[in-house]
Structure formats: C-alpha cells, structure tokens
Amino acid sequence: MTVRQPSGRMPTRRELLRNGLGLAALAGMSPLLGACGSDDDGASADGTVTITMWHGQENQGKDTLDKIVAAFNAKNPKIKVNASSGGVLADSMLQKITTALASGKYPDIAYIFGPDIANVARSPKVANLQPFITQPDVNWDDYYPAARDAVTVDGKVRGFPALIDNLCVAYNKKIFAAAGVPEPTGDWTWDEYVATAKRLTDPAKGTFGTGWPAAGDEDCVWRIYPLIWDLGGSIVDGSGKKIGFDNDSGLKALQVVHQLGADKSVYADTKPGSDQMYQVFTSGKMAMIPTGPWELPVFIEAKSDYGVVPLPTFSGKRVTIAGPDTWTVFDNGKAKVKAAVEFLKFLTSGDQDVQWATEAGSLPLRKSTANLAEWKQHVDTTVGLKPFSDALAYAKTRPTIRKYPQISEPLGQAIVKMLLGQGTPEGALSELAKNANAALATP
C-alpha cells in the first residue's frame, strides 16, 4: 500500500542521488553542448572586437609582448587583444594549430614558423591579407625582403612578419688565443672553417671545433642552405618538381659536413632542441658555432668571451639564411581580421619593432627600424650583434612551398649520416634526391 506523503517531506536517499546525478551529468555536458553553437560574426553588440593571439613565447619574449599588448589595448578601446602562449611553446604551435583548425575553434593570430606557413595556409580558414598590405600606413616594402617572402604563399600574403634572424658564426676568443690561432675576420672560406675546426679540436680536453644539431630536424637542415646557395644550387628547381641541389652544390655542401664528421671536430647534438650544443659552447668547450642572434643574450649571461663573424663562403660572395617566423592571421569574420591587422600593424611598427627586437633578442623587421638611433645604440652596446644586423641586407629565405617537409626530412637524415660518419656524400645525396623528388613529383 502506498501512502501519499505530505508534500514537505524529505526526499529519499535514492531520489536525492538520482536527481543530483542527473543534474551533475547535465552540468558536465553543458560546456560540450554550448561549444557547438557559437555564431559571432566578429564584433560584439557594442562594437568592440576581441581577438585572440597565440604567441608561443615564454620568459623575455612573453614579457615584451605582454607590454606591447597592454599598450595597444589602452590606445584602442574598440579592440581587445587576448594574448597567451596558446598553451604551447612555438615549437609545438604547428601541431596545436592543426588540431585547432580541425576542431573549428582557432585563434585570430598565431605564431607560425616560416617553414610551416605554406602548409597551414592550405586551410581556407587562413585569412588573405593581400587587400590590407596596399594600405599606405602598412608600408609593406619597408619590411626586409626575407620577412615579406616568408609570409607570402603562392603570391598571397597570409600574415605579418613576426621575427627575423639569420646565421653567423660565433667563436670563443679564449680557445683561439690558447691555441695561437688568429681569430676569423669574416673573409674566410668553408675550407678554412673546416681546417680551423680540426685544429681547435682537442679530445683530451673535450674541446670541439664546432657543433651541428643532429636530430635531423629543421635546426639541423637550415644550416646547410647557405652552402648550397653559395654554390649556385637552390632548394627547389625552377619546375618545382625537383630539388635544386642534386648536383655539385649539394654534393660539395654535404662534403663539408662529412669532413667535419670525419675529422671528429664537430659536436653532433642528437638531442631534440639543440640546447646541449649551445651549452657546450657557453661552457668554453667549443671554438665556433653557427648561430642566430637569439643566443647572444645567453652568451652574455654566461659571460662567454665571444666574437661574431659572417658565415664562411666558397665564392667570396656574402650569403646567409634568414629564418623568419610569422604572425599568421586566421579568418574568424571580417571585423576580427581587420582588428588583427590593426594590432599587427602596431606590433611591427617602428617603436614596437625596436622594442621587440632589443628585448627579445631578435632583429628589426623593418629597414626603417634598423636606422633608428635606438637600434643603432643597441647594436653598438651588444657584442656581436652588428654582423647579424648587417646580414639582414643579404640574407635569403626558404621557399614557402607545401612540400617543404618532404625535402627537409630526407635532407636532415643525409646530414645526420655525414655527422655520424655513416656513408659517403655521394650515396647520401642520391638517396635523399630520390626520396625528395618522389615526394615533389606527386601533386
């Protein structure tokens, strides 16, 4: 017999649990349900536009960006920039952005490495900034050519230059002095470089002539392009269907690496990230290291007695590689793209450009910035920065092509083989050409 209970009764334990659990389940699912139906066209009701930026920076880089973002937000009440690392460092941004694009929720601006932008730009969600760069206040041609090329894919501008660097050689003055070897002047050849490295290697003291990353990644690969370009080769040939260094240029470049490996004068860093290689240099166990300006603050902090000279050459003609990174812009509605461009214009204009370059240890993106008194003073007070700053004028950049990873991967393996003393340059080149050309030939 069931008896109607008074309405003010306590719920039974079972009922309480049942209803409570149901509520909990609903509450647990509501964010999932809510995520499905967002439909903003960019601007909110009161006309302010909020844009999200994933910058992938930490420490000094993050601090500087935070300052610039705060200044921009204060000046522009109609635009609010939300800047965060995006939960990853720049190294992992490609994976992060790929999954973000696949899931349909992506930021408005992200820090994408130069070699990756061509693949990211295949997505229809990447904005086309071509209409914006002709605006007079953008002053597009003021950016260094390498920086402009790096954000242009198939003739369309997909972002703004974010950072530019290039390779020069840092050397340890103490090691040169102790061995009685004259310091390099910058007018030197790769043969001299190899010979110097061999001479300054001392297994008894654990001193290496030079270093080269040997994890087979992009940091291992990009260091060989200046040699290839100097010898008249190119990364991809004119047809775009073949690599442009399956000839003497590639062979001679690999021979240089092979010789370093055979002489055991190179510290081959097989760990991802190349950190140890630079530690070997800063701890005074390496004579010379090709590096970018980003390591100078580290050298200064470690109180290394170092100097910097341009890369050696074969021909006497100056050549180096610039590895520009990009602020790629994604399309979350017209208002947001416009706001993103406004912010990036601010970020890369003179005052902010010089702030970013000096504080974060990079170089100016704009030619006009390099002429600012503030930058010139920074160059004068930072040991070894001048060769990097000068190299901006002649540095070349990698082509922004989608198949680039399929060239980089086998080339990385070939370089590692040379560094670890496995196989001949001829064999490594023919195998790498076979693999890379096969990848390039497929559409």
Added chain:
Amino acid sequence: MKTQFRVAVVNREPVRDPARSLRRRRYGEASTAWSYVLPSVAIILGLGIVPMVWSLVLSLQSSDLITPAQWVGLKNYETLSHDPNFRAAVGHTLIYTALFVPLSIAGGLGLALLLNRKVRLIGLYRTLVFVPFVVSATAQGVLFSFIFDSHFGLANAVLHWFDIPAQGFFADKSQALYLLVLIALWSGVGFCVVVYLAGLQDIPAELVEAASIDGAGRGATFRFVVWPALRPMTVFLLIWETLQSLQVFDMVFVTTRGGPLESTTVVVFFVWQQAFEVFNAGYAAAGAYVLAFGLLVLSIGIRLIRRGDERKVSRR
C-alpha cells in the same frame, strides 16, 4: 535524457494498478540506473567510442586535417603494407617489446623475491624500488639523455673509469633502441615488483611451511609453491607490459625523436610523424588502426589462452 527524469518524477506519484505499477517501477528503476551510469556512458562515448569511429573514418580518407578530406577506401592500408618506414617502425616496436616484457617481468620477480623478507629498513628499500615508476617518462627521457650523452654524459665517464672506450649511446644507431629498453626497465621494473610483492604476501605461510616439512629445498619450494601461486600476476603483467610497450611513445619523443637515422622510430612515433610533420592524417590513422588491430588480436589470444587455463583448473 530530460524525459527520463520526468518519468522518474512521475514514479513518485502513488499508483494503484499493480501491473502498471510494476511496469512503471521497472521503467523507473531503469531510468534511475541510467542516471547512475550516464556520466560514465557520456565519458566512454565522448572520449572512447567517438574518436575511435572518427579515426576509422579518417583512416579511409586522404586527409591533412586542414583541407577537406577525400575518400580513398583502403588505399592507406595498402600503402602501409609496403611502406619500408612503417615496416621498420613495426620491427623496432617488436624488438622493444620482445626485450622489455620478459626482462621487466624477470627483473621484477627477482627483486620482489629479494624484498619479500623481514630485514631492517625493508619499507625503505621497497619504496626506493618503486620510486622510478612514479617519475614521468618525459622526465626520465630528459634525465637519461644527459646521462647517456656521448661526449659529456656520466655513463661514458664511468666507462672511462673502467678503461672501456667511450660509447656512442644515443648517437649510435645500433645502440639507441637497446638503450631505450634499458631506461624503460629502470622505471618499469618497479611496477612488476609491487605486483609480485602483493602476490608473494598472499601465499599462505602454511603452504611454504608444509613444503619445507615435506623436504622441499628453496628451489623446489619456488618451483612448486611460489611460482604456481604467482601465475595470475605473471599473466596480468604479461598482458599489461606488452600492451604498454607496443604503444611506447613519450620516451622516444623526448630522447631520440626516432633518431639517430630513424633507428628508434616506433609505431606510435610513426603515427605522430605522419599526422603532424608531413600532414598525412589519414595515413597516420591507418597506422594507428593497424596497431589497434594488433592489440585486439593479442588481447583476444590471451583471453582464449586464459579460458583454456581455467578449464584445465576446473577439470582438476
């Protein structure tokens, strides 16, 4: 979901018709039960089944996650079947598993036997053996890549002490994979020790006593009393460690990234590389499915063996 709750509320009303009441009560019971399991159902569906189905679909497409995918049927699987890189990755994974599983189980058993006695500070020793298991694979990878650095590592300094020439370690493609096994053992053994210790302490003392009264020596006691009693733990460890080592990834990622010269590319690393480095997400999903299929076959096989076992036991 909402309707179910409404029904649940209706159930509160007094009911007179006994048949209806039964039906309602059953219905109500079921809805109550569903509300209990709903959170886990949502989690299993959302985080387990949906991604599995999605990656199955993905494995039948040519997709890069960025541009619209194209349906290619079984072509990814066909390409996989004669991809030398995938074959190498499978080979490395099998070598790793074939070494890691028996060594970790044997090592775990040995250490557990040593630690299963009453000596001073035994709690400390047991904790120390287990500590490496708690260290994350990433931290281990970083730690050991410094120890095994070919030029500045501690390992070569120790070898030098014994007049053994410096080794390449992670810079030597014939050593890197075995080194990974060694590092995995450093931490993996601790887990086996704990499982075996629990098993050893479950063995009734009377059994061991009876065996010794019957004149069994140490060897015989182990063979006829301890080892059979540990059988369930051994089977569990065999399955668990095999599944774990077939899916090894994190340590490879932090120490070698598949190098040097692709000598440590394991299957999951291959999948990662295909999906995120060269943008063949469909192809990567196919690789992942081949691994999943292998794991499935393995689990079914072991289940069958165990069922046969149980029958044997019940027949006795």
